[in-house]
Amino acid sequence: MTLLTMEGVYKRYGGVQALKNASLSVNAAEVHGLLGPNGSGKSTLNKVLAGTVRPDQARIAIDGKPVTIDRPLDAYKHRVSAVYQQLSLVPDLSVAENLLLGTELTRGPFVNNREGRLYAEAAIEPFLSGLDTGFSLDKKVATLSPGSQQLVEVAKAMARKPKILVLDEATASLRRDQVELVFSQVRRIVSDGVSVVFVSHRLEEITTLCERATIVRNGETVATVSLADTSEQDLVRLMVGDEAFTPSQEGRRTNEIEGKPVLTVRGLSAPGVRDVSIEVRRGEIVGLGGLQGMGQSELLHALFADIPRKSGEIAIDESSVKTTNVRSAIRAGFALVPGDRGTQGLLMVRPIQENLSIASLKKRLVAGLFISMKSERKAADNEVKQLNIKIGELSDAVSSLSGGNQQKVVIGKWLLNKPRVVLLDDPTKGVDIGSKAEIYSIIRDLASQGVGIVLNSSDDKELLELCDRVLVMYEGKVVDELSGDSVTQDNLVAAALRVGDKEGDDGQEN
Ligand SMILES: Nc1ncnc2c1ncn2[C@@H]1O[C@H](COP(=O)(O)OP(=O)(O)O)[C@@H](O)[C@H]1O
Ligand SMILES: [Mg+2]
Structure with a gap:
């Protein structure tokens, strides 16, 4: 009934x-x-x-x-x-x-x-x-x-x-x-x-x-x-579905990325992350796939040192870095673009200019310079142009922008910092299609400048479209790696659900 x-x-x-x-x-x-x-x-x-x-x-x-x-x-x-x-x-x-x-x-x-x-x-x-x-x-x-x-x-x-x-x-x-x-x-x-x-x-x-x-x-x-x-x-x-998703005209990157790793992680454990070892080469876009909440976001935050790590070694450009807090992670070359712009990424009621310059402020102070409003303005202006952020005035509040343009401000503020590794935590969630495409081209652009990218996405299509490689996570661990022709939606879904993999798992530790 x-x-x-x-x-x-x-x-x-x-x-x-x-x-x-x-x-x-x-x-x-x-x-x-x-x-x-x-x-x-x-x-x-x-x-x-x-x-x-x-x-x-x-x-x-x-x-x-x-x-x-x-x-x-x-x-x-x-x-x-x-x-x-x-x-x-x-x-x-x-x-x-x-x-x-x-x-x-x-x-x-x-x-x-x-x-x-x-x-x-x-x-x-x-x-x-x-x-x-x-x-x-x-x-x-x-x-x-x-x-x-x-x-x-x-x-x-x-x-x-x-x-x-x-x-x-x-x-x-x-x-x-x-x-x-x-x-x-x-x-x-x-x-x-x-x-x-x-x-x-x-x-x-x-x-x-x-x-x-x-x-x-x-x-x-x-x-x-x-x-x-x-x-x-x-x-x-x-x-x-039968017509599994095929990436759009720009196509998925199928580059065989050679060369040196920009990021090397060995045995990283943190709350929600279990013994993860990964390598990202210069210019490579590595996706984190699997079902949502399997530790993808936690892995990014552990790398950014805004959640505590239990163990693990991290190297940038093959030299070991000790990052114990966000400030040292930024100094080591990490940037993190959170998906939840409102609560994590932006000061909504503050001007666009201030939001853009806030991440690089520390760097400039460390360099012993006082911040001139003029140079801050110029840098922000450049960023707005480069990222094609649609704004009224730099002095407008960030909350005046559309979701997609807000997210570009989040990305922009990190780029002023010249990062080596950009961690993107579901960057286009809730972003409209037009801005999504622009954010994709910003990501591709960054990669082509030799930056290493780690991208967590709750949207499989985004992973298929952008990534050179996809690491599939399950209950905090990397359980599968898809690269080249094996980056397909079928494989992604099968790997995420661990179809054909009957190995028992006792679930997450609390
Ligand atoms: N509050 C929201 N704002 C904008 N987009 C959303 C919101 N919630 C979900 N979406 C989008 O709607 C679609 C369906 O999401 P959801 O229902 O959470 O899927 P599932 O639970 O199957 O993973 C996704 O593309 C997701 O990004
Ligand atoms: Mg859901």
């Missing part, structure tokens, strides 16, 4: 058509898998269901009745709960307070009433064996390990007694035993008639937990299959 249908779902973010005519049909008492490459629209579809993304068009029915879900409260009323990989807990509140947040029990300033306490205890009870030692409901969420926080998140969603539960990469940061706990609770609620939409980067989890799965590709639903009757190769084929 069908419990949920979503049909004709469309959603556009700026220049990106995230969903076009997507659909999903889930039975009562079913765990339904949702499969698709990175960026295919799975999370957007789930967020439409949970009311956190407003679709351009959608027909949704629950229990055969049409419903409108325009905001989270609507989803709550229809008893839809969702858990994502990114946590939504309030770090400064206790576990109990978080569990009660948004329920009727939080009326009034205190949640320490008996009813609330019982609710919280019942919610957390099934997950106790997977939580940190010394766990208590009164601990602040911020003090828990990431895995425990994720379990609290799942407990919170299940405690609301949803009719439909969405688990979108919700097991990504969990250890095997914690995943098992979640699975057993999922099975329990499903036997009570609840429907679960399940997204996981571990194909094995999907085949273990689900009987059916719906496959999305480029924002469209391509099929719903019975997993028992579908081979892993067929799943990959469905996800990738």
Whole structure:
């Protein structure tokens, strides 16, 4: 019996058509898998269901009745709960307070009433064996390990007694035993008639937990299959499509890059990164692929020394560098372009000129020069011209620019610093198509000047189009390397899901 249908779902973010005519049909008492490459629209579809993304068009029915879900409260009323990989807990509140947040029990300033306490205890009870030692409901969420926080998140969603539960990469940061706990609770609620939409980067989890799965590709639903009757190769084929993506006119770089490495990394470990060794040659663009959240971003930040490293050696131009903080990383020749421009890359309310010169300020001070406004202005002016940043005045606030042009400012501020290695962390996420193409040509340009590039992208097409080589990451490790003709979307998806690789893995450490 069908419990949920979503049909004709469309959603556009700026220049990106995230969903076009997507659909999903889930039975009562079913765990339904949702499969698709990175960026295919799975999370957007789930967020439409949970009311956190407003679709351009959608027909949704629950229990055969049409419903409108325009905001989270609507989803709550229809008893839809969702858990994502990114946590939504309030770090400064206790576990109990978080569990009660948004329920009727939080009326009034205190949640320490008996009813609330019982609710919280019942919610957390099934997950106790997977939580940190010394766990208590009164601990602040911020003090828990990431895995425990994720379990609290799942407990919170299940405690609301949803009719439909969405688990979108919700097991990504969990250890095997914690995943098992979640699975057993999922099975329990499903036997009570609840429907679960399940997204996981571990194909094995999907085949273990689900009987059916719906496959999305480029924002469209391509099929719903019975997993028992579908081979892993067929799943990959469905996800990738027959006309696998071929790069645009400029074409993928297929240079055999010879010559000296500009970056050498040996045995690097950091939170989320396990024993990574890589080499990047001058002028080479090396991609970091795989499913999102497999340590790609953490690797870049560990190289940039803005997260602590546990071990590892780094050399630039074959001489070892000791980088213990961002300042020393910049001095050694690193630049990092974050994807999240608003929070990491830019001072939004400050002038464009100031944003452009801020990264190189230190360098010029170190050189013993005082900064003349005139030279700052000239450098910024040059950068704006070179990168074709469309601005009004250098004195305008960065927030006045379009997303793509803001991102070019982020890149520009680093180029003033003449880096040897540029680390790009999902640089075009949410950027419109025109600016995307311009950012691509900036990246190619940098490479042709001999800079080494490491590019993390949540968009497989970007990797295919730009990279000479792609390293595929899985749970913090580099598990595969694609180069030359083997850089294809099929290989990328298969490597990301580790199709044909049955080696067990116990998941991330917390
Ligand atoms: N808030 C956003 N702003 C702009 N683009 C977005 C946003 N969220 C997702 N996208 C884009 O929409 C597409 C689908 O993303 P998503 O639903 O997260 O895919 P999946 O979960 O399958 O990886 C991608 O191209 C992604 O970059
Ligand atoms: Mg997603």
